[in-house]
Amino acid sequence: xxxxxxxxDRVVVEFPATAGYRGVGRLVLGGLSxxxxxxxxxxxxxxxxxxxxxxxxxAANTVTMEAFAAxxxxxxRVGPFASSQLADEGVVRVLKPLVDDVSExxxxxxxxxxxxxxxxxxxx
Numbered sequence: 001x002x003x004x005x006x007x008x009d010r011v012v013v014e015f016p017a018t019a020g021y022r023g024v025g026r027l028v029l030g031g032l033s034x035x036x037x038x039x040x041x042x043x044x045x046x047x048x049x050x051x052x053x054x055x056x057x058x059a060a061n062t063v064t065m066e067a068f069a070a071x072x073x074x075x076x077r078v079g080p081f082a083s084s085q086l087a088d089e090g091v092v093r094v095l096k097p098l099v100d101d102v103s104e105x106x107x108x109x110x111x112x113x114x115x116x117x118x119x120x121x122x123x124x
Contacts, residue, residue: 009035009069017058025050025065029076032069036119046117049098050076056091057082059110073100073118080110 009032015024026047033043054063059080066077085091086104095102101116 010066012064012066014062014064017054017061017063021063022051022054025054025063025078028065029067029074032067032074036069036071036074038074038117038119042117045098046074046076046115049095049102049115050078052091052094052098053078053081053085053113053115056085056088071119073116075114075116077112077114079112080108081113082110084111085113 011028011032013024013028015021029046029050030043033046038046050065059082064079068075084104086102092102095113095115099115100118101114103114105112105114
């Protein structure tokens with residue numbers, strides 16, 4: 001991920017892990033996506049990937065999301081999760097077709113998943 005020092009847009013948001021607050025993450029990613037002028041299908045796929053992640057068991061009562069927008073695309077780091085999300089084949093089957101890349105790291109408080117989409121059409 002970028003540190004934002006080269007002019008990229010970076011947003012960090014923490015919100016309750018309850019269903020009523022999931023729209024906060026969607027709103028943030030949707031806003032950054034519009035700044036990049038991502039195609040609508042890419043925005044919808046990214047939001048679906050985010051939604052499928054934040055319904056999983058988290059390590060805390062809150063979700064933290066770091067999102068970075070650059071000319072090449074958008075990246076979002078989400079967590080912390082109580083267990084590895086990419087070890088779950090069902091989660092991987094959902095995420096892989098929706099985003100250009102997905103990775104996971106063990107970080108502060110648990111596991112973190114990073115999603116990335118390019119600024120071009122799906123599959124570029």
